[in-house]
Amino acid sequence: MVSSLEKNDVGLDLKANYLARQARLASAVFTQYTQEKVDAIVKAMTIAAIEASPLLAQKAYQETKMGVVEDKILKNLVACEFLYNQVKDKKTVGEINVLVDENIVEIAEPVGVILALTPVTNPTSTVIFKSLACAKTRNSIIFSPHLMAADSSNLTAKIMYEAALSAGAPKGFIAWIEKSPRLRRQTELLMVHPDVDLIFATGGTQMVKAAHSSGKPALGVGAGNTPVYLHKSADIKASVNDIIISKTFDNGTECPSEQTLVIDEEVSDLVISEFKHLGCHVCSDSEIEKLGNIVVDGRNKTMNYKLVGQDAAFIAKQAGFDVAENTKILLCELKGNIQKHKLIVEKLMPVLGFVRVDTLENGINRCLDVNYAGGTGHTSGIFAKDENVIKLFTNSINAGRIIVNSPTSIGGLGGLYNNLNTTLSFGCGTGGGNITTDNVGIKNLLNIKRLPHRKNFSVIFKTTKQIYSNPGSLSYLKELNLKNPFIICSQNAVKRGIVNQVLDKLPSSSIANVFSQLTGEPDWPCVESALAKIKEASCDSIIAIGGGSVLDLAKIVRLFYDHPQLKLSEIAISFLDFRHRMCEFPNDLTTKLIAIPTTSGTGSEVTPFAVLKDNNKHVKLSLIDETLLPDVAIIDANLTLNLPESITKDTAFDALTHSLEALVSTFASDYTDGLALEAMRLIIEALPKVLKDPCSIVNRHKLHNAATLAGMAIGNASVGLNHAMAHSFGAVFDIPHGLANSVFLMTTLKYNSQIPNKFMAQSNYPQWIADLKYVRAFEYLGLYPELSISVDYTNESFETRQKLILGLRQKIYDFARSCNQPLSVEELGISAHDYEKQIPSLIQTTFMDMSLRTNPGYPLMKDIYKLYQESYPRRVRP
């Protein structure tokens, strides 16, 4: 709505400005009030309202000639006494709620200046209700009364204001537009006034629409058309009694009141007879025709406002027929297609439509006909004892309040028949063009500020329960009492005689089945093939003997063996944070998994990870969950004695990468730091010796332990950018994982030691400390004597740290060179052309790799591009 100032609006504009300004000053001052002060004001206003209720009801009736004085008194009392009772102990100032589990505090802030439109049907009770609600929430309110009820509305506002003022409320916090022919225009000006913060419109559809189109936030509540289903399971007499109470309340002026009854045919005669017995008139077809002509305005098919709130005898007379003077309700049977019947509309008077239905479905559908004939989102009612019927009705109907076995009008008001919030303003949701379906109350008049405390997640350290770590520990297999194990291994393990060693260590009563079809890294067909075999053998345990690929395969096979209903596509779905990820892993695996690594690198025997190759997309799928942790790990270095040099080196560099990445991970802890540092030290110490003397069991043992320690570190701290790049690169160029890791190691070490362009957003990683961690590694490895540059160790500046990190990088470079380990893509013999061609897709998969989530820096795609470029040429010493 655009409201421009017209020539004859000048005076009005000044008035509007005055009202808005007073209200604004008051709203500003109100922000200083305490809860105690506010509650004292509300109490004083409530007392004033209770005392004035009879007078105000009388005034409303005299002015509007609608309704019943006695009922208006009741409504006024509900609006003050019931509301007070509901809100007196509610907090509306400052901290109002503490959500302990969510660690959030809610703080109330007033909305400011409210322009309140009030209806002709409830001119005094609405003002009482809104005044109290605004006082409780420290808002200012300007009333725009209905022209036909302006005197009684404004008198109510005045009484409420004076009571509030005497209790200490800010001057001007309640104001009202005086009755005048220009009242509507002045309301329009206020609707768009900059000092008005919210429009709270209760009343006719036009005013509510105007409020919504003003561009201001608006709580607009509007017309209803309440269908009530009277199911055959209902208590008929009590139901009829309730409906009569409700529909005659204030002569039907309450908008939640019953408009059309839908009655099960089986009980309809009984129902109608009860209505007649209690003083209602059942209209004949001709009387219904006559009523339709006067109750509904033929031009706009809405109710005739001149009959709103009139009694039944008067309405009948206007229609051209007579009924007994005390007739309570005029009942009109709607026959045929009720959607086209004149009387299907809202009738705020004691005229009640009814329709008979032969089935439950028809009953609910007819209710929907009424529901969608002008009252969507407002109110509905049902009388039934059958809970299933109530449930079906509730699911079908579109109403903010579904009143069960109670009068809908007084029931809708809240407080008397149920615990709904007491209100005179009924939110209708989007069905009625409203923002809420609430019984509008104090909650809707507050801006709730939320104070979420920073999440600090618990740090849990988890790993494989039993770890046998000495050379010769394979013999512990005997103690595990495995009856029917399924052995997963590589062909190579069979050839090397390792499987026979295992079989020898099993109890003689064990019946073992061997699956040795894995070549390279596992893919889904391989998993399926293993699953077919293990199901056939009905095994009670799985023994995985081999490198990371074999151990990963075993983890996945166990998972799907125990839970065949799982879908790989769902459990392998990527996630931003494992605590919030969408997929859920089962936690009740029964098949025991014994992991026996034969390489010293992956650490899979103690990690909750398993990687599966997707041959179609050339990507690696990561499954991550503690469920994947093996039950037992046997770290027997004897099994590594015959490892070829290339595998020994690649796997050792995989473990070295694990330790370097776990150390700087955003999930790193003191526990993982210790493991990572010691693993790093052992690898640097033992690998060169193993390469010189592959049969040195002492050094093989150190290397084997180092891999497991690094595995525990990444099992809890995860990895980072290096792994993300290696996963992507390895999948495309079919490079063994450890080797792929080593070619990016120098690149990522440098990248992660520099202040990142973007920091990683992790609540439990409040400060970027990757450089300090690398310095710690430098110190732990005792690299000071090797440092070729001059450093003032006592100075802990950033520059000093960078020099020490350079020392670490030099050490890693020298170490790799001494082992003849490739450190760049070019050193793998991949052509620059082939590599460049793949970089765009490598960037995408790297960015989406879950390993990246725990990297201390957050590389953008352009950074990843540079990192891939930097990783191509042969390395030179940093």
Add this chain to the structure above:
Amino acid sequence: MKATHEQIFIIPDVLDKAISEVDSCLVKNNSKLSIDFKNCQFISVDGLEWLEEILVRADSKNINVTFCNLKPEIYKVFKIARVDVILKAIGGQTDFAPFC
């Protein structure tokens, strides 16, 4: 040439009415007036209206009025009240159209 005497007035804990000393000061044509809110805990609508009035009067006499030691509770009242001259006195803009 005007004298550059600065008068400082300390607002009491509750500002709910005019302070005659400030009114008198405006009459005397001092060129600077500082209003100290260090003790002020509450300001009423009357208090706000009085502040607006003295600021308008001061402006018409070219007297520079500054507010100091405003507690957030009082500063917030000024922000919400959106009175042009008060917003100017606290160094703000009077164009308060919200933006996001």
